[in-house]
Amino acid sequence: MSDGDGAPGRLSGRLVALGVTGSIAAYKAVELLRLLTAEGADVVVLLSASASRFVGALSFAALSRHPVETDVLELQADGRIGHIVVADSADAIVVAPATAHWLGAMANGLAADVVTAACLATSSPVVVAPAMDGDMWTHPATQANVARLRDAFAYAIVEPDTGSLASGQSGVGRLAELPRIVDAVVAAVAGRPIRQPDAGARPPLAIAPVREEDLGGRHVVVTAGGTREPIDPVRFIGNRSSGRMGVALAEAALGRGASVTLIAADVSVALPVDRARVVRVETADELRSALLETLFGSPPAPPVARFDALVMAAAVADFTPRAPAAGKLSRGEGLSLELRPTPDILAEVSRIARGAGGPGSPGDGVIPRPVLVGFAAETGSLDRAPDKLRRKGLDLLVANDVTEAGSGFGSDTNRVVILDAEGGREALPLLSKRAAADRILDRVAAALDARDAAGQTAAMQERNA
Ligand SMILES: Cc1cc2nc3c(=O)[nH]c(=O)nc-3n(C[C@H](O)[C@H](O)[C@H](O)COP(=O)(O)O)c2cc1C
The missing domain is CATH 3.40.50.1950 (Flavin prenyltransferase-like)
Structure with a gap:
């Protein structure tokens, strides 16, 4: 031996x-x-x-x-x-x-x-x-x-x-x-x-390629984990998200020099509390408040871009009990829950960032224009993903079929498709969530560089006009 x-x-x-x-x-x-x-x-x-x-x-x-x-x-x-x-x-x-x-x-x-x-x-x-x-x-x-x-x-x-x-x-x-x-x-x-x-x-080594600090000086905001919507003080409606993908994104962004805010709902993995600003939330409403404040500051001040990129990997509940009980419900005769839809947080962020209305939104949106990345966990076909990207005004949408073996909730690997606003579609192989995170951040870093280059060109043209 x-x-x-x-x-x-x-x-x-x-x-x-x-x-x-x-x-x-x-x-x-x-x-x-x-x-x-x-x-x-x-x-x-x-x-x-x-x-x-x-x-x-x-x-x-x-x-x-x-x-x-x-x-x-x-x-x-x-x-x-x-x-x-x-x-x-x-x-x-x-x-x-x-x-x-x-x-x-x-x-x-x-x-x-x-x-x-x-x-x-x-x-x-x-x-x-x-x-x-x-x-x-x-x-x-x-x-x-x-x-x-x-x-x-x-x-x-x-x-x-x-x-x-x-x-x-x-x-x-x-x-x-x-x-x-x-x-x-x-x-x-x-x-x-x-x-x-x-x-x-021979076959290549799986050592993650050393990436330059291509997110140095950027503020990347990541949401992770699943929200919990209270039914009463002891029960909640939750989901299967483990937070692995979001935490992998935060870790990868830190590794590439970004300053990172991680807004974490319920997660079953360790959080990089010593290197990122970590904000813990429980419900969809709490996540919305924490996120809007992190991204745009507190009203009534007009929103300003306090971030360069948002990667919305959290699994946010679509419904929440309309009137959570103040005391623990007893078994009694059974229970009917009335649910109300939660706000579409990413669509709201997009409206504010892009300036298409929304609370306190300036006409042109915030400057510099942040990069918005959404996730779509689908079961079966990914056909609905392009429409979701357009409807929400995103730059990138990361779609995956959570029913596929080795993909989605709780697994260490993921097979995702990255869709972009130009109609591009990049299907990645089955990767560790960390490797998938780096591939997603490759696109974010490129989009931010393109944004800055376009801004410089516009400024030069203005000066020369
Ligand atoms: C729980 C479980 C255990 C199995 N164990 C075996 C096994 O030990 N040997 C075998 O030949 N097939 C086994 N099978 C069936 C194979 O998984 C199946 O024939 C499969 O198509 C093999 O695909 P592969 O040869 O491409 O890997 C098992 C199936 C199940 C559900």
């Missing part, structure tokens, strides 16, 4: 691609990754779409320090094709756990997922550790597929163990003990030269 005793690991200098498919045993792949790393291997992970519903890409990315390949149609940040880079640079590919479905796809050369595509494209040894229900394993189809992989493709098969299975039954089909899989990888590469010692030709 390479850790602890100082001796080089048996996979020292090797790049091992770990393909994970959608078995209940997928969680064991996290430990397998650790064992391979302990043997000195540089590990890059490929996840089938089903696998990423069992284990999130973030754990693998954090432990492997490489972005995780999840989508066969997604290019790497530098434009390279991820599964081909892996196929061309890995010393071995180990598929563990391998599902019955994956064995069938592989036996037939069906390259619809990153794991199969990489195996098809590689000339390196492939090690396969199947895991499944006992009857699936003994089915002639599975056995024929395994035989083809072993005999026709010369893949090393690490036969599953006998023991208790996820189905509650006992039988053959359990993923082999992990040291046995590591030994099979070591045996597969034995005697072969290291395939690609040049790190530049």
